[in-house]
Amino acid sequence: MLNSISPSLQRPRLRCCDASSCRSAGSGALLKALETARSNAGEAAEPLDIEPVGCLRLCSQGPLVALDRPEGSSLFGGLSAPLAGALVDAGSGTDNNSSLNDHAIDLEQPFFALQHSVVLEGCGQVNPESIDSAIAHGSYEQLRHCLQELSAADVREQIRRSGLRGRGGAGYPTGLKWDTVALQPPGPRFVVCNADEGDPGAFMDRSVMEGDPHRLLEGLAIAAYAVGADRGFIYVRAEYPLAIERLRLALRQARQRNILGNNIFGSQFDLRIDIRVGAGAYVCGEETALMQSIQGRRGSPRPRPPFPAQKGLWGAPTLINNVETLAAVPAILREGGDWYGAIGTDSSRGTKVFALSGAVVNTGLVEVPMGTSLRTVVETMGGGVPNGAGVKAVQTGGPSGGCIPAALLDTPVDYESLRALGSMMGSGGMIVIAESMAMPELARHFMRFNVNESCGKCLPCRAGTVQLEQLLTKFVAGNAQASDLEQLEQLCQMVQTTSLCGLGQAAPNPVLSTLKYFRQEYKTGCEPATAGPQPWA
């Protein structure tokens, strides 16, 4: 999608990335400078469109600007305001780009060429602040189609056929979840979009919300129709101010056009969507905690069953899907469930968006078919570790996931393969770890995170993670005893099997996976006198 131009495009266009990452690199000033440069250029630049867009993927080269001309698209990175004039000249065809040569980014390189955009097909293309731009790119066409031509059961059938599984981490079949909510006894029900993307290093959902918010609203509205809900919430973390701003704007625009509200597209379907902003609690990504938070309470999880699909918000059946899951829905409806199901692997269908970061040359957003190997993502697309140093491991699944060692980089990315290795898909953060990182220290980093984010309700997570962090500190400092290793493993197992919610149950994963693949480093963390002879690793 990045290197294609929509057929309707007649005029040359500069797309300036106006998402969080490029903004922090200075894209705000660049965008203003582009507009100034265009007015200064006068008549020659008149046909040139300049649009703010969402993430253009290669965040490490930000700020990024894409240039669309009839003969093709090109991308420039590492830009700053003084280059605005050259960009406008290039856009109006009055310059040979010489000063931009150093900033040109090859769109044929694997980082772009191997991407398969479904969820992100509009991200970087549409102007996220303009509903007209979104509609021109097809937004709400599928909602109209569903409301006017499909029954709720037909819609769910397409989702079932697509094989889509929850992109928030656990991978629960989306179609089954929709059916469970839809088939509850008659009465009110709710749909919720979980946009509390809390894993450090994960910014997939943020990019969707910042780059293509109408796609998310459309997906949520289709979900509401499919399960019979007339009320929806988007629970966004407060740390995403730009995403919140754009979602609010998108909601206002959709209401003004009567795309949300009563009798949508002339049907009997009504839907009201509200945004609820979190207040800084990772645990609120857990669905029962999230519902507590939506209802104005402490984000403490409760035991399941009952599942939210049976008893959720205000006791009513509630469908909870994350951003990426819902953002996949419009494309599935447009192309058909079978089309989506043909992408990816048998058990994990479709595409997955990853936020690639850490010790890697190309930091940014990649969307690839499920089943793509970690090596392809990290080395071929990501370009490996800077300065040619070796990859030690790849961390997936955030503080609930694990580290996959370099030797297993040929593992395909799918739910089952990652779980078999002691990690998990998680929401899609993929952090490359260089040789220089000590694994007990990395494990402690995640354990600290879990200590800080534990809600404190259940004992194993509240008190167990504190003890785990202290144990890990001994290994980091190199003064652990051999018995500490045994205690570490037993306590990990205890916290894993007895914690109340998924956060607690998964808190030991970063320790367990590094123990599994880098045990020697823990042994090195023991005092020599107690460690005994070093066995063959």
Next chain:
Amino acid sequence: MKAAAAAPIASEATAEQKRINRLVAQNGSSPDALIEVLHQVQEIYGYLPEAALSQVAQQLRMPLSRVYGVASFYNLFHLEAPAAHSCELCMGTTCFVKGASELVPLLEQRLQQQLDGPSAADGWVLRQVSCQGACGQGPVLVVDGQLISQATGQGPGLLQGQLDAAGLPNRAPKPSLGAP
């Protein structure tokens, strides 16, 4: 109860209370709106003063302890007035694996205060924060709202210059002649 009893006497306090009452009403006066209301109260004061919490509880018809329980649960709610100036070091995983912790001694030395310790007399506080969402530019620092990116990749001299420009005080003892 202290907070509520003290408030209605002064007329300014009543104006403050009216402001909160309006805000609660705008949010539908339902206990469900508590978090949204607290966000808006914090926007006004910069934190959540006790009297405001008490007023919110009254208006939403909620127990005081429940309001306090919620206000103290979430990281972004502050029960005390915030420090005047902050230097925040991102300790998100990406920044961490890119060496954010190596910056701790440099910052502690410069400010002559401890990470996550009490704020200095001139109001500066040095703390670690979770992911700032600038993973492409990591490791990052935020000095009074100003983002400093790729803080380890540019050499300590350049970084110190950027910190100077961002207004971060340099309290490090001057090196004696001949010291590196």
Next chain:
Amino acid sequence: MGVITLRVNGVELAVPAGSSVLTATRQAGAQVPVLCHLDGLNPIAACRLCLVEIEGSQKLQPACSTEASEGMVVKTDSDQLQHLRRMAVELLFSEGNHVCAFCVASGACELQNVAVAVGMDHSRFPYQYPHRPVDASHHLFSIDHNRCILCSRCVRVCDEIEGAHVWDVANRGGESRIVAGLNQPWGEVESCTSCGKCVDVCPTGAIFHKEDTTAEKHPHAERAQRLRQAREQHQWHHP
């Protein structure tokens, strides 16, 4: 009311439909420890001591909040469960400051009893010795946070039965603690009716009558259930 049959530790038994697994285990004579649970209060499944194995379920389930179902096969005393329970009790002792020798509740303390039951005489985890306050501002009662295990029975009894909601849980994670009002001294909280229900249900010596000294606390944890039965079933007389 319907009846369901299930098996607990090999014992076949029948319980009224809607009963919890905990009720069933008690009927079967199994000793499943509980600390956060109290009959008469809504279960929260927080202390994790009552986790049991249920055939067909990969995860351990809390007996207090899991409904018994027809044909269920429950195990309450496997080696794994005993091992996990002992560790849980060790964590409880290491995270607070529990010194039985000087405690008002010694001899009538549920935490102490559970420790004895699981065979825990010391914690293998380092004691954290947290700095926690004692609030003696109330004219009748005191709360000593050193002895609090965050079971939240006080919060629930005050909310669900007394209706005053004096207490709640503040902060989170290891910093969690019980607060009165807007984090006020207990004695200053106007909504407190001084009914003493929180003293009755506190499983340890954290909340106590001021006149009680070492080993003199006599809790009445059964009162929560009696009040609920009186209110909901008009049942005031207990044989």
